[in-house]
Amino acid sequence: MVELVSTNRTGDDVAAHTPVDDLLVGLKATRIWGTLGWHDIRQRYRRSIIGPFWFTLSTAIMVIVLGALYSTLLHQEISNYLPYLAVGLVVWQYLGSMANEGCMSFIGSAYLIKQIRIPLTVHVCRIAWRNFVILLHSLPVIIVLMVSFGKWPTVEMLLVPIGLALLFLHGVWLGVALGVLCARFRDIPPIVTNLVQVVFFFTPVMWSPEILKNRAWVAEYNPLYHLIETIRAPLTGRPIYWESWAWSVGLLVVGFAFAQYLMRKYRDRVPYWL
Template sequence: MKNNTNSAEGIIKSSNDQLMNDEWHHHTGKTDIYVGLKRIDVWTALGWHDIKQRYRRSVLGPFWFTLSTMIMVGVLGFLYSTLLNQKITDYLPYLGIGLIIWQYISTCVNEGCVGFIASAYIVKQIRMPLTVHVARIACRNFIILLHSLPVVIVLMLFFGTYPTAEFLMVFPGLLILFLNSVWISLVLSMLCARYRDVLPIVGNVLQVAFFFTPIMWQKDLLKGREWAADFNPFYHLIELIRAPILGHPIEIESWVYSLILLVVGFVLSQILMIRFRERIPYWL
């Protein structure tokens, strides 16, 4: 018989056995988010398990994602640096960081839409915080993000660009990015569990948002229409990571927008969780 610890169900059942307490098993919509996020050991174990299963028997494993991203960055970098009249040594790192962070955000959003649907068999059988399922999604994609970003930093070193003291601001930026991806996935998981038409709508919105977000182009090119980027939350989330890696200070607007987005997002998540937490298993 297969060892339970080799499956996601085994990890969850093992966690349930170790967490036999009122807080874990008798949570409500009011405490679901708090209890779920607090169990870092559970959703990190599940996220790491997903990574191992996804790239099982693969030589490069998750680095296939990094390799494909770098190929795209190389091709698009040489093309658009010429079209936009940008210096290649500056444009490639700018594009690379933007693409990596965008792929993290878009993957969390797309997978978040089916977060509860994909975990329906667990939701219906085991009493546990639903937030664990979306934190699992954010965690596994965050792991891929963390081993993709260093490749861009190595590329910068190759071009003779070295990190500055601003680089330290990457760490709080990554935390804010991660927490924002959690609440976004949580809200979309609830909406898509109830309304399945939300998934294709979100996919179309992401495709449009990519071209409206300063990833392949820079904000300065808008020439008087910078407000289009200033009101784009994706731009500010990307800048929290990209600016300090490139050695630039993070604009105060990016901090404000990202933190407001974080607070408002979790308040919305809490309201939806309180109202619909007990209905979700019946929607699946």
């Protein structure tokens, strides 16, 4: 770790950050959090034959089993429903993991925070990158499903990398905000865990807003639905609504503003709370 910090010079010295620029310096330290995140994945699947591709296999099994069941219960055409469900589950797994693991981002890295001066954002980016790699390993399931049902890539798929980049950044601000709050208030992690489970059922992951008819506003005013749609719509050929992109970008701005506020006010107190 010491070697990574001392050799990573990208114009700004990661050790010379302040509460004001912690977010920026931490995001720019790609070599540190990228290496640590990938190391976490390698350690988890050490001595495994297929390694991280277990993510791909588990996602495929979950999508096929749930898709076969819920396509019947919801009276959906399976050729349309399986890709829809696959994208929703993959994106939700990332968001849910960032919410749950973000709560412990600083608590779990307390031994590093107390010994090495690097931006706190690095510890969050480490978690975000780890879960983002898991998401990328699950994307082949979606591609295989689409090709199997005769759905070929369209020009709208060029929006997918942009949506993925926004999704990664959403994970960062969420992890930073929850990390600071949970370091101070230890009752928040179990609250977030239960809240994620409840919100899942109110978010169009396994169901589509169209089945709600005149109550579709439940989905339209759900920002998580719009985050999912920025990736699901161009991938599956659904209509692309620019309102979803506006929601995603707007929430990103508000989220980073909130995370920046917490960093400026409480960043130096976090080590004493751990």
